[in-house]
Amino acid sequence: MEGTNNQTGEYIAVDLRDFFDTPEEQNEQDVGIVVLTPHQQQMYDNIISVAKTVDPDKYEVFEKRMRDLEDLARSIAHFPSLLERHNLSGGERTPQSLIDSLIKHQAEGDYTLQLPSKATLGKGFLVAKIHTFSSLYKFAKSIKQPDAVWQELQQETITLMCSLLAEDVYLNLLHDPSVEMEFKQKLAMALLLLWEHRTDQNVSDIAPTLLKIWTARRKLAPAFGTMMGTSELLMLSMQLDDQWTTFMKAKLGDSGVSQAMEEFLFGISHEQILQLKTILRTKGIPAIGRDEVSSFLGVHVKADAGLDYRDFYSLYTVRRDNARVRARMRLAGPHKTIEDYFIQFVMEQEKEKQNNDHFAK
Structure with missing residues (x-):
């Protein structure tokens, strides 16, 4: 696979495996959109068990919302994976061809129509998930759950919002001429992973x-x-x-x-x-x-x-x-x-x- 050397302008080989820490990590790339991480699932289970007891109507609302999120994730999963090779109507698409396209496309204006459908649809999923966790946070606070409970839900809502923010940042940096090409390759790969799974370890850390x-x-x-x-x-x-x-x-x-x-x-x-x-x-x-x-x-x-x-x-x-x-x-x-x-x-x-x-x- 190819990338660009920022000093000579010539193409040099770039192996996508360089962007993954371990073989085990790469084997996890097929899971699609993560509706809830283990930590999020634990938070959800804790608050939903309380809702079932103190407010059955709210419990039903939250359960329906979670089913809606799962349905939405399954629908988005029908679109071609961004981490696999596909023969599409416009020609063959690979992760590296997507990375090259993201780096080379420097046109001004809104990027929406330049992005894969899965990226745009996944953004809607993320917004719905953000609103869901915000509702859980407000509910936990309204029924006077311990501070640690609603604060954790609030923190998770902010973290999810930061994923939305990080997507903007990655695109901004990809179109910044002062950013080195090697780093742009890393940014583009981070974007593909974010679009594919709607989770991002960089965001969790930051x-x-x-x-x-x-x-x-x-x-x-x-x-x-x-x-x-x-x-x-x-x-x-x-x-x-x-x-x-x-x-x-x-x-x-x-x-x-x-x-x-x-x-x-x-x-x-x-x-x-x-x-x-x-x-x-x-x-x-x-x-x-x-x-x-x-x-x-x-x-x-x-x-x-x-x-x-x-x-x-x-x-x-x-x-x-x-x-x-x-x-x-x-x-x-x-x-x-x-x-x-x-x-x-x-x-x-x-x-x-x-x-x-x-x-x-």
């Missing part, structure tokens, strides 16, 4: 940190004055794990990363940040609070948001779309989101660790 970042951001009360956010960034990093701290130390000196972090922290665009800096400097105002931002800018901006997974994803997509426009129009400001930078960093670190472990054997 989601807890993303949730901590979002939670910490909400607790901060940044002063919209100098807009530098140095103290806020320090506070944010102190509340998080080593993975985030390592990322901050390694990448915050990059102007794109610092600008993307500033957008995330303050909840407004790079352009609005610059505008607000000018307004406050002109008026001689040292600092304002989040609730005053809209009045100073003259437009409504959602500079703050709750812990709802829809707020998390919605504000991410605003920053994502703004970054794409800047990149396309070659405008100043961040061309990627902080999530793009962070996920890329973590995946690169993991790849480096795997290489070191390989050479150490």
Whole structure:
């Protein structure tokens, strides 16, 4: 199979087996969409047993929803696997030909019609699953289950949402000319696995940190004055794990990363940040609070948001779309989101660790 050498531009051999850690892992690729992982199944069984006792009507609703998800997964499984060779009307399709297509297709605009049907249908399945776990979380909280129960369901809802976010990030990075070809091969393979199974180990590893970042951001009360956010960034990093701290130390000196972090922290665009800096400097105002931002800018901006997974994803997509426009129009400001930078960093670190472990054997 073939890939492209980013330095010479010539094609070099790339074995898809390089993307799997063990032969056993590759043998698991035929399972199709995973309706519930073992951990999710355990959570579901626990809360559904409670629902059966305290609210039989809700129990029936949840059971029907789960049957619907299973039916949807079976329907999607009828579409050709993305991890196997198929002779389709457009010609032979292999995992590597899909990877090559994802990497080579650099047209601007929405990607929907360029993606396999299974990818698009699976996204709908994932959204339905996210809503299902959100309903389970709300139910657990409403019947006053122990905090650990509903918090775990909330965490799982956020993790599932992060799979939706990761799909966007992978596509963003595949269309980033600064990303090396070897890494794009890894990203494309990660996308195929995500589309095939609607689970992603990278997301499982990263989601807890993303949730901590979002939670910490909400607790901060940044002063919209100098807009530098140095103290806020320090506070944010102190509340998080080593993975985030390592990322901050390694990448915050990059102007794109610092600008993307500033957008995330303050909840407004790079352009609005610059505008607000000018307004406050002109008026001689040292600092304002989040609730005053809209009045100073003259437009409504959602500079703050709750812990709802829809707020998390919605504000991410605003920053994502703004970054794409800047990149396309070659405008100043961040061309990627902080999530793009962070996920890329973590995946690169993991790849480096795997290489070191390989050479150490």
